[in-house]
Amino acid sequence: MSKYHNQHTLYYIDALLKFSNYSKAADSLYISQPYLTQVIKRIENELNCQIINRSELPYRLTEQGKIYYDYLGSLDTVHANMRRQIAAITDKDKKTIKIGILASIGTYLIPLFLPKFLARYPDCQIELAEDIPENNEKRLLKGEVDFWIGQNSSSIAPNLLAVSWGKHGYFAVIPKSCELYQAGIATIGAGRVAMEDLLRQRLVLTAKGSAIRAQLDHLFGIYKIKPDIVLESREIATVKHLAMAGCGITFVPESLPVTPCPAEYNIYPLPIEQLNLDYFIAHHGHRELSTMEQGLLDSFLRYNDTAKY
Structure with missing residues (x-):
């Protein structure tokens, strides 16, 4: 399997379809425009076909591109399910909660609530996916993480549920x-x-x-x-x-x-009506939360409680 057949390729294609521009797509992905161009070119050379129609705006997947995109998505799903099954067998006594978060806000937020949560649930293990919000939202929608912590809940996908701290300036x-x-x-x-x-x-x-x-x-x-x-x-x-x-x-x-x-x-x-943030933790609305996961939400919401609970 080519090294380009991976999760990042999905993000690259999504960005190109969203912006219909290589430079803007590369900026959103934190990679260089020449590198993004090279990745797409190598994929198309390997498949011997064009996967994205760039001759008109907005960019669209070709018929071959749709097949390739669906294939990458199925690989992601299979990989995520495999990891969950292995984790369930490897450590039956422990529960792993996967949280997507931007690294820069995790430095501040995680220490505020996670120690209290782990004190209540010592058998829980936490796995962080430190990435930009757009990618972590995708992970949550696909079930690759259990929760996503972010800064503004007003624009998240409609099938996600979030609880927040309220606006901060x-x-x-x-x-x-x-x-x-x-x-x-x-x-x-x-x-x-x-x-x-x-x-x-x-x-x-x-x-x-x-x-x-x-x-x-x-x-x-x-x-x-x-x-x-x-x-x-x-x-x-x-x-x-x-x-x-x-x-x-x-x-x-x-x-x-x-x-x-x-x-x-x-x-x-600064005026809070012009610039503000709203720290939130979100989960998929179709998934029923366990007692432990409800405890994580509780710990997040009560981060500034001084009393032990």
Whole structure:
């Protein structure tokens, strides 16, 4: 079997069909455009046929491409079922819960609720699928993970059920290298800086695929701004520290602590109606949850309880 016949190939094809553009598809996948082109070309050479009709927009699967796509999907399903069956036989006394999560938010969220859950269910094992939200949503829909933890539940697939913490706001970190910086002020009062002015500055942002980046891209479109992005990172902590060091403005959730340092940067609370996040945990609506899985939801919702439960 060719090394290109794998789960990633499905994601590559999905992205091309979604964007009908190699560059945009590659950006969404965090790979280079030449690499994506090479993968598709090698598959088509191997199969001796075209799998995607690129002669007109939007891109569509050819008849041969539909057969190939269905084949890859069936391989994914068989592989997932095989792993579940082996896991069930290998360790009958333990239950493994698979959770999809973006690595950068997992660093913050997982320690808040998982220790309490594992204290209640010591026989449970946790397996994390650390990937971008779009891919983890697909995994949940196909039953490859049991839960998906994300940042905004309003746009998830309709057959998924989610519980959330409610809306949380964002702060802008404005370094002294920025013209909007106000000397000697730790936190600028709400409403003192226009969102449009913030977006026109030099920026250090999380990469495409994150919840905050999706909202920022939407605002760039509303204000018709071509952003001046100095650097992108998949890690929110990285862009936070780069902003604090003077590389440009960034936007961080209020749940991520920023130590005040008015000599180096300002902290500015942003309007929650324009930028917000809503941490959630989702599961497939057609699947009945076990007592242990209900316990995971309970631990997630009660993450800030100080009492032992």
